[in-house]
Amino acid sequence: MSEDGSGPCVDGHGLTGGVDAVVVSLDGKSVYATTHAGVARLRRNYESGAITQPAGKSGCVSETGSGGCADGHGISNAGADSVAVSPDGRDVYAASYTSSSVIRFKRNRQTGAIVQPAGKAGCVSDDGSGPCADGHALRGVAWVAVSADGKSVYAVSTIANAVVRFKRNKHTGAITQPAGKGGCVSDDGSGPCADGHALLDPVWVAPSPDGKSAYVASLKSNAVARFARNRDTGALHQSAGKAGCISEGGAGACSFGHGLSGPFSLAVARRSVYVASSGSNALVRLRRDVKSGAVSQPAGRAGCVSEDGSGRCADGHALAGANAVALSADGKSVYVTSAKSLVRFRRDTATGAVAEPPGAAGCVSDDGSGPCGDGHALAGAYETTVSADGRSVYVASLDDAAIVRLNRQVPR
Numbered sequence: 001m002s003e004d005g006s007g008p009c010v011d012g013h014g015l016t017g018g019v020d021a022v023v024v025s026l027d028g029k030s031v032y033a034t035t036h037a038g039v040a041r042l043r044r045n046y047e048s049g050a051i052t053q054p055a056g057k058s059g060c061v062s063e064t065g066s067g068g069c070a071d072g073h074g075i076s077n078a079g080a081d082s083v084a085v086s087p088d089g090r091d092v093y094a095a096s097y098t099s100s101s102v103i104r105f106k107r108n109r110q111t112g113a114i115v116q117p118a119g120k121a122g123c124v125s126d127d128g129s130g131p132c133a134d135g136h137a138l139r140g141v142a143w144v145a146v147s148a149d150g151k152s153v154y155a156v157s158t159i160a161n162a163v164v165r166f167k168r169n170k171h172t173g174a175i176t177q178p179a180g181k182g183g184c185v186s187d188d189g190s191g192p193c194a195d196g197h198a199l200l201d202p203v204w205v206a207p208s209p210d211g212k213s214a215y216v217a218s219l220k221s222n223a224v225a226r227f228a229r230n231r232d233t234g235a236l237h238q239s240a241g242k243a244g245c246i247s248e249g250g251a252g253a254c255s256f257g258h259g260l261s262g263p264f265s266l267a268v269a270r271r272s273v274y275v276a277s278s279g280s281n282a283l284v285r286l287r288r289d290v291k292s293g294a295v296s297q298p299a300g301r302a303g304c305v306s307e308d309g310s311g312r313c314a315d316g317h318a319l320a321g322a323n324a325v326a327l328s329a330d331g332k333s334v335y336v337t338s339a340k341s342l343v344r345f346r347r348d349t350a351t352g353a354v355a356e357p358p359g360a361a362g363c364v365s366d367d368g369s370g371p372c373g374d375g376h377a378l379a380g381a382y383e384t385t386v387s388a389d390g391r392s393v394y395v396a397s398l399d400d401a402a403i404v405r406l407n408r409q410v411p412r
Helices: none
Strands: 019-024 030-035 038-044 060-062 082-085 091-096 101-107 123-125 141-146 152-157 162-168 184-186 202-207 213-218 223-229 245-248 255-257 263-268 272-277 282-288 304-306 324-327 333-337 341-347 363-365 381-386 392-397 402-407
Touching (some): 030 082, 272 324, 272 333, 333 381, 341 381
Parallel strands (some): 245 255, 263 324
Antiparallel strands (some): 019 392, 101 123, 333 341, 341 363, 392 402
16 A cells, blocks of 8 residues: 555555554554654454555544644654554554654554544653643654553654653553653663663664563664563663673673664564664574573574675675564564565574575565565565564555555464
8 A cells, every 4th residue: 555556556645755664453453554644544354464544534643634634743744753552452652753752542442543632641742842741851752662561651762862661551541751760761861861871873662572671772872772671660770781782893881792783673572682783784683581681692693694694694685774673473483674675584483593585485575686576665665563463464665655565474
């Protein structure tokens, strides 16, 4: 589905300027995407994975109602940048970089329709503009995620160099940011936040499924920062020095890693963390300690796969400009988006090791180059997600202003 039906795709609306992120609700009924216009809503056929967009205002929300969408606030005319659905399916949250805000929508669990509460109940911004509730350390918020227990919403702010915490009311979906240091951790303690490290230009946050940890990809730090999470309160704590992060070459007082130049996204399993590194053109694999949440990287080729085997990684293909990584619910597959491709890895569910199938079995690209299978509307493939039932993979395509659907053959 694309803004004008080009690609060739089904014709949609509210997708102007490109699609940044896409997510599937856990019930499998809905797909949501952030665009340079706002937030788009799609119905999903549970059996086939096919997506259709409701007409007019039911199909999207934008800052001023442009693009035939419902009128929202705190989104800005530049749209939104990431989107997440609460585990209970009652709420949708989005991050808006330009508005420096986290936006909240109520979701109808029967239909998937979303409605933004009026005024301050509908968003939190860095200075209360929008008009939103007043927050802090939200300048340039890029990514938003909800903890598996539904108690917390986390965001990362690229300009503030911070990871931000919100308490979530599980009954109403409302979010509130704790004051001062309890509400954020930044690279130097400014914000005012708790003092952290390896948090320069954080672009992605991912809570662990067990609720014990949260991990942040920091683009300019070339690092993955690790936080212990209090499962009762949702508070985050970063250990000092090497225990708190892993970086390319061990820079920034972190433990030593490789293939971690320009980490852009994360996917967390019980015993593994996967990183898509745009500067290294690589998928990185980290081991995760189940008790502590600590991460360590296997040496050499076991620790990463890159476009040409550089960075002491295994040799892969179609990984130039690796952007986003997603893990299937069955744990058997890892998917990575690159400049114009979706790449597939087999995953060993016991060890977490990954391997890319050769040739076209390992990737689908916009024009069949790579060498990959031939797809369409994948120019600027930016973010990807896998449905909870494992039947569908969706890709946000920035350059084609499209949401791409691929059928997934569930491995035996």
